[in-house]
Amino acid sequence: MGRRTLLLDWGEAKARAELDVAGHIEELLLPLLRSIGKPPALIGYCLGGTMALAAANLAKCERVVTLAAPWHFDHYPDASRRALDDMWRHAQAASRELGALPMEVLQASFWSLAPERTVQKFAEFGRLDPASPEAARFVELEDWANEGEPLPLPAARELIEDIFGRDLPGAGQWEVGGRTVTERLSVPLLNLTAERDQIAPAITVAAGETIGIQSGHVGMIVGSARARLHEALKAFLTPCR
Template identity: 35%
Template sequence: MGTISQPPPRPTSRPDAPGPMLRRGPRPLAMHLLCAPTSPPSAGSSTASNDASPGWNPGSATPPLPPGIDPAFIAGVAAYRRHPYRRADPGPTPVLWSCGEMRVLDYGRPGDRPVLFVPSLINRGYILDLMPGRSMLRHLAAQGLRPLLLEWGWPGEDERALDVGGYVQARLEPALADIAGQCGQAVTLAGYCMGGLLALAAAQRRPDLVRALALLATPWDFGAASPEALRALSRLLAPHAAMMALTGTLPVDALQTAFAAVDPASIIRKFRDFGAMPQDDPRTALYVAMEDWLSDGVPLAAPVAVECVRDWYGANLPMQGAWQVGGTPIHPRRLSLPTLVAVPARDRIVPPGSALPLAGLIPGATLLQVAGGHVGMVAGPRAEGLLWAPLTAWLQRHA
C-alpha cells in the first residue's frame, strides 16, 4: 500500500498568518472586513508584494493581503482566532427548573436568599459566569446569596411561536412561581439588558412572587438610541423575511450585523489594539472569553424580533406607556418594591439616555451609575468594584 503524503505546514512568518484556526469568530467577520479602514501599502509591508498575487505558491509562502487592507486589523483578528484560550468546563450545575430548552441553573446553597438573573433572549447567560475570577454569580454566592441563572436556550418549536409577552407569561412567570415555591419565599429578580424588560413585566404582573428588582443596563426609552442604531434596526427584518418564515427565527448573524453596524469603527480599533498586545499577557484570555461569548449568540424567535423592531425601536411603546404583556399595561410607576437601576456610562448597546428614565419612573428606585460599558460592567477587569460589590450590598439589604 502506498503512503499518503502530507501537505507542507503553512508558514507563519507574517503576524497576521491565521493558522491554526481555533475559533470561528469574530461574527459577522465579512462585515468587519468590509468596514475595516484601508491604507495604501507601504514599502516593505506585507502588502507590498501584492502584484505577485497571481503567482503565489501555497506551498512556499503565506498569501499576501489584498491591496489596501489594514494589516493591523487583520493581525488582531488572526491573533484572536489562534489564541489558545478555551472556556473551562465548570462542571455540572444543578438545574432547579426547566421547560423546553430553558433551564434555571442554581449557583448557590439552599436556604440562602434567591436571586434569579434574567439575561437577554439574544445572548447566552454565561457572561455572568464567564471564567475563573470573572464570575459575578460565583462572587454573589460567596457572599451568602443564592444566584439562579435563567438560560433561555436555543428556541425550539414552542419558543418560536412566542412573542415577548409569551416569554414572560409562558416561561418566566411559571419559573418564578415554581422557584418561589421551592425556596419557600419570594424571589429577587435581576434583569440584564433585554432581560430587564421581561423581569420588570413579571415583577409588575406577579408582585406576590417578587421581593426586589435589579435592572442592569435595561433599555426603556428606545428613542434615545443613536441614529445609526435606529437605521440599522429599521433595515433588519425585510432582508430576512423569507428566512424568518422558513425557520421561525431571525438568524444570529443578522442580529450581529445590526449591532456591529452601530459603531463598526470601534470593532476595528478593538482588534487592532488586541493584535498589538503581547499574546502571553493574561488580559488577552479575558478579551478572548468575551469575544467568544459575543460570537455564541442564539437566534431570536420571529415574533420577538418583530415586536422589538416594530414596537420598541419603531414606536417606542414602553416609554409611551403603551407596551402590554398579556393585556397588562406595563408601567414602571406601578411598581412598589425595592428597585436598583444600574446604568453603565459607556454603554453603546443601551445608551444611558435609554436606561436612566427607569430610575425616575420607578418610585423610590436606587440609581447606580457605573463607569463602564455594557459587557465590561458585568465581566470586565474592573467589574468587581464597579458593579459586583455595590450590587451585592444592595441585594443583602433588600433580597
C-alpha cells in the same frame, strides 16, 4: 448576602419558536417566579432587565435590579434606530425561512451602533501577543458574545417593530399577560447603567434609582468594572437593607 441564586436558561430557540418577547415572560418567566414560593429579587441584564421590569408588574417580587437594560427606546439615537430597521428589512426574508433571527445578524446590528469602536477593538487585538492572557480573554469573550441562540421570529418581530420601532414600553403601551406594564414599580428598583454603553445607553434606562458605572455594555459584567457592579448589587440586595 444570604441569598439562593437561580439563573434562568431560556433553552433552545426551536423550543420557543412561537413566543414573542411578551410570550417569553408569560409562558416561561412568570410560572418560574410563581413556583419559587416567596417573592424573589429579580436581576436582569440588557433585554433581560426590560423583561424583569415587565414581570415585576405581574408577579410578586421583593425588589428588581436592571443591568444595562433599556426601557425608553425612543431615547436611542435616530441613526441607531434607522440602522436596526434597515437590518430588519434585509433580514426578514431569511428569518422567515429559518423561523428565527440568527445571532450573527443581531450581533451585526449591535456593531452598527458603534462601528468605529468595533474596528478599534479588533485593531487593538491585532497588536496583542497571540499567546498572552489578554488575547485569550478577548477570544473567549468574543466567542461568548457570538454563540447565543437565535431569536425566535415572533420575538425578533416584536423587539424590532414594537419595542424599538414604536417604543411601547417607554410610551406606556406594552401589554404583557393582558396588562399594560409600567416602569414604576411598587417595590424597590435599582438601575445599574454602563456610562460608555452603545448597546443600551444610560439615557434609555427606566425611572428610578440609578447608579452609573464607568464601563461599556459587556465590560460592566466581565471586565474590571464588575467589582463596582458587585458592590452595588451587594448593597442593594443585602436582606437587612
